[in-house]
Amino acid sequence: MSFPTNDAHRRFIEMTEKANAANTGVKVMASIGGYDNSEMFLYILRNTTRRRTFINSIASLILKHNLDGVEIHWVWPSGKREKEIYCSLIKEVREKLTTMVCENCEKYILTIPLPPVIFDMQNSFDLEFFVQYVDFFNVISFEYYGVWDASDGIYVGPNAPLFGGKRGNVDDTMKYYTCKLMDPSKLTMGIPFYGKTWKNVKEEINQTEYEEICSMQKCRTNDTFQPSNIWRMVSLMNGKPEGSDIEYGELIRDQWNLTSTSWDKQSKSEYIWDRKRRTMSILETMRTVTAKLKYAYDFNLGGVSGFTVDMDNESSLLELLSFVDLCSRSPIKEVKYNCQNVLKFNEYEHHDRPWTRKRVSKYVAVSVVVLLVCGIVAFGLSTVFFYFLDGSDDTRYPIPLPPAAKCGKRIIGYYSGWERRTISENQVSKLTHAIFVAVRMYQNGQIGFHNSEYSGRFFDMKKKARRVNSDIKVMIGVGGKGNSQFYSSIFADTQKRKTFVKSISEFLSTHKVDGVEIDWTYPFADKVDKNTTVIFFKELRQSLKDLEHKKGVKTPYLISMLTPQIIWNQLDGYDLKGILDHADFLNLISYEYYSPWNVKEGAYTGPLAPIYGGKRGNIDDTMKVHTCQTRKPNQVILGVPLYGKFWRNVKEKPINQTETMCKEESCRIEDPVDISDIWRIAEKKKGKGFGGFISWNERESDDVGVIWNKTEEKWHNISKSAYIWRPEDRILITYENKRTLQEKIKYAIEKNLGGINIWSLNMDDEQDSALSLISSAELCDGKKKNEIMYKC
Numbered sequence: 001m002s003f004p005t006n007d008a009h010r011r012f013i014e015m016t017e018k019a020n021a022a023n024t025g026v027k028v029m030a031s032i033g034g035y036d037n038s039e040m041f042l043y044i045l046r047n048t049t050r051r052r053t054f055i056n057s058i059a060s061l062i063l064k065h066n067l068d069g070v071e072i073h074w075v076w077p078s079g080k081r082e083k084e085i086y087c088s089l090i091k092e093v094r095e096k097l098t099t100m101v102c103e104n105c106e107k108y109i110l111t112i113p114l115p116p117v118i119f120d121m122q123n124s125f126d127l128e129f130f131v132q133y134v135d136f137f138n139v140i141s142f143e144y145y146g147v148w149d150a151s152d153g154i155y156v157g158p159n160a161p162l163f164g165g166k167r168g169n170v171d172d173t174m175k176y177y178t179c180k181l182m183d184p185s186k187l188t189m190g191i192p193f194y195g196k197t198w199k200n201v202k203e204e205i206n207q208t209e210y211e212e213i214c215s216m217q218k219c220r221t222n223d224t225f226q227p228s229n230i231w232r233m234v235s236l237m238n239g240k241p242e243g244s245d246i247e248y249g250e251l252i253r254d255q256w257n258l259t260s261t262s263w264d265k266q267s268k269s270e271y272i273w274d275r276k277r278r279t280m281s282i283l284e285t286m287r288t289v290t291a292k293l294k295y296a297y298d299f300n301l302g303g304v305s306g307f308t309v310d311m312d313n314e315s316s317l318l319e320l321l322s323f324v325d326l327c328s329r330s331p332i333k334e335v336k337y338n339c340q341n342v343l344k345f346n347e348y349e350h351h352d353r354p355w356t357r358k359r360v361s362k363y364v365a366v367s368v369v370v371l372l373v374c375g376i377v378a379f380g381l382s383t384v385f386f387y388f389l390d391g392s393d394d395t396r397y398p399i400p401l402p403p404a405a406k407c408g409k410r411i412i413g414y415y416s417g418w419e420r421r422t423i424s425e426n427q428v429s430k431l432t433h434a435i436f437v438a439v440r441m442y443q444n445g446q447i448g449f450h451n452s453e454y455s456g457r458f459f460d461m462k463k464k465a466r467r468v469n470s471d472i473k474v475m476i477g478v479g480g481k482g483n484s485q486f487y488s489s490i491f492a493d494t495q496k497r498k499t500f501v502k503s504i505s506e507f508l509s510t511h512k513v514d515g516v517e518i519d520w521t522y523p524f525a526d527k528v529d530k531n532t533t534v535i536f537f538k539e540l541r542q543s544l545k546d547l548e549h550k551k552g553v554k555t556p557y558l559i560s561m562l563t564p565q566i567i568w569n570q571l572d573g574y575d576l577k578g579i580l581d582h583a584d585f586l587n588l589i590s591y592e593y594y595s596p597w598n599v600k601e602g603a604y605t606g607p608l609a610p611i612y613g614g615k616r617g618n619i620d621d622t623m624k625v626h627t628c629q630t631r632k633p634n635q636v637i638l639g640v641p642l643y644g645k646f647w648r649n650v651k652e653k654p655i656n657q658t659e660t661m662c663k664e665e666s667c668r669i670e671d672p673v674d675i676s677d678i679w680r681i682a683e684k685k686k687g688k689g690f691g692g693f694i695s696w697n698e699r700e701s702d703d704v705g706v707i708w709n710k711t712e713e714k715w716h717n718i719s720k721s722a723y724i725w726r727p728e729d730r731i732l733i734t735y736e737n738k739r740t741l742q743e744k745i746k747y748a749i750e751k752n753l754g755g756i757n758i759w760s761l762n763m764d765d766e767q768d769s770a771l772s773l774i775s776s777a778e779l780c781d782g783k784k785k786n787e788i789m790y791k792c
Helices: 006-022 041-045 048-064 079-099 170-181 248-253 286-298 316-322 403-407 452-468 487-492 494-511 527-551 576-580 619-630 738-750 769-775
Strands: 027-033 069-073 109-114 136-139 154-156 187-192 194-198 201-204 232-234 243-247 262-264 269-274 279-283 303-307 362-365 378-380 383-389 410-416 433-441 473-479 515-519 558-563 585-588 636-641 643-647 691-695 714-716 721-726 731-735 755-759
Touching (some): 027 048, 027 109, 041 048, 041 079, 048 069, 048 079, 069 079, 079 109, 136 170, 154 194, 170 286, 187 286, 243 248, 269 286, 303 316, 316 452, 403 410, 410 452, 410 769, 433 515, 473 494, 473 558, 487 494, 527 558, 527 576, 576 585, 576 619, 585 755, 721 738, 755 769
Parallel strands (some): 027 069, 069 109, 109 136, 136 187, 410 755, 473 515, 515 558, 585 636
Antiparallel strands (some): 027 383, 154 232, 194 243, 269 279, 378 383, 643 731, 714 721, 721 731
8 A cells, every 4th residue: 555646645644743743642544545546445355365465554554654543445335245345354454453552542443434325325335244343434424416427417406415305415314324223423424625516507496307316216305305496407518517616715715705695494505596607506614514513413423524624714614513512411322313214304303402511521633634423533635533632520610700790890801813822711710701813804804713723712712611601701803903904995885894794693603602893903993984884883783683583592692892092093983972882892902002113203102001191192081082972881891901011222311292292293181291200212223113012921031131120110100000210221111010900990990981801811920810800800889880980
């Protein structure tokens, strides 16, 4: 045996190395044969010597690459003789594996695939015999319809219809094999990561009337045929059909307009029928995959497989498979089908019990193709691997929400997709709302995860939140830093806005997320965006109400918006009252008032988040404007940064901001001039203000070039800020500490604000001391819900 190409060999080695490096108990397997490499099976297996060589070669491959098992993929044996040969092969391979010592497992794994139940291919498999020797069966429950050659045309239908159609479907296939084995735990259901598209498509047909579909040998289902747009025929061009597969990744990368899709309720399929161009595209999407996962759960199947991972869009479908818990509370071998008539179609019965996250050991798959066994096994190219997630004790859950929740106030934490630290259950337990930043928005209005790392971090956050306390709200932030450039054009375009609204709604429904935040950051909204922004929020709220009604969701979806601090004219593009007519709350960026920005004279220094003071702006000014414009302080959330800023090359003499900064920019604050160590100018170096960022967790590192000395810390009483001024090094550092956070908490209580948001959880120390301080705050002090404490 050998790999078909050098590239296939390289990818196999790369995968095994990554699996071993992960050190998570990953099981690595090889799949032998397949669609393009099964022609030699019969030739090899008919001869005793060749068969022995083949089996020894399998053993050598396993030992050489330290694999944990093998899949024998013969596509497909036919007739009594080949059936007997296949049975002998599987028996002999198992016997060979039994004689080998597996250092990292109880025994080597052996699997085989099973075909979809169409064209009687299943009759070449002696399931009762195989089940004695294989660990599980990978059911290829797709390819019911495709671009196959035919004498007078080809039939159009879903690649993997759950129900419906006369040729066969997923339900028919899985029911057949389950009722044969009476052990659903041995079966994994195949989910394709691709759909089909056809050209030269005719009008819809009644499949019952077509002899090729419904001859005695080929018509599997006995139910009454339900006409639908998806059942059609294709005219041949030059004697051949025209069409192709459509990978899920292509849909996203090529920015297909998925707002024009239709849904076939019976087959659970999403499709686009273009009557003018006579093209039919039947797709696999997050929605169709979710329907298949629910089916696998409801019928207590052993898992699901995804074919193939390299057809995915940055692991979006794979992540969906990986983070869905298929472990029902039913006994592992309990059969959920009515097996009195295994050919009878559509015996699907709805189950009301939720997809619980029961903490049991389960398989999770990651590879070039995927497969779930009460989790996931993955296979593809020539390889498969999976790993185990350990269970743990649930007795201490749920953990009570923070004290702020008692009066409906919020402790909101941001968790990013790009930083190194992974969110912990301890962190999540101290929040009322957890917001993942950021989900990417595209120019056409679609949204999706940036990559598999982002999606993995999101699903991990969601899983931990649901476990700690189901009342913790899990939200996504869309856009954010470096991805806000499309907001203005999307909001101004009716069709793109509609696409954006639909994409958000589908994302929340598919991933069971509690809400969305619009993270429109720099460049912020302008005056021209003021009306269209409100229109968007109105349309989004209506879409989510419709979704709640359709899905029977009792708790309304949440909508929030990230709004800027008031410096310069950054708030000119926001109708705050209009936004809150449809949104639930506003998360304020009430920091970043001073930073090492490049300005004419250098960079002006000052506190990152001054409560009062300074001529450019401060927290009090920002929160007052938001509260007075909306008249809803309970929906205005104070933002707190868990980081600081430093400047180098700082001039020795403090400045009068009125005489310097305010001559270059618009100054908002009319308080008396405060000349203090904290107000200075950092000179340009090579044309730029020189300085940087330092997180709460790094305060005592040498990140700014000197070891921090807390004895040098000073307190600026007007702004309620901590800083260090080192004239000998010309370095100024402003940052958050316990005292500054206590002042901000006190301010939020005094002004009756709706809560505190934290940017960001990744930046806290290992003890989560900043988060613990904020989370434990008693924000409920008896004031009325929207009692305004400002003089407006």
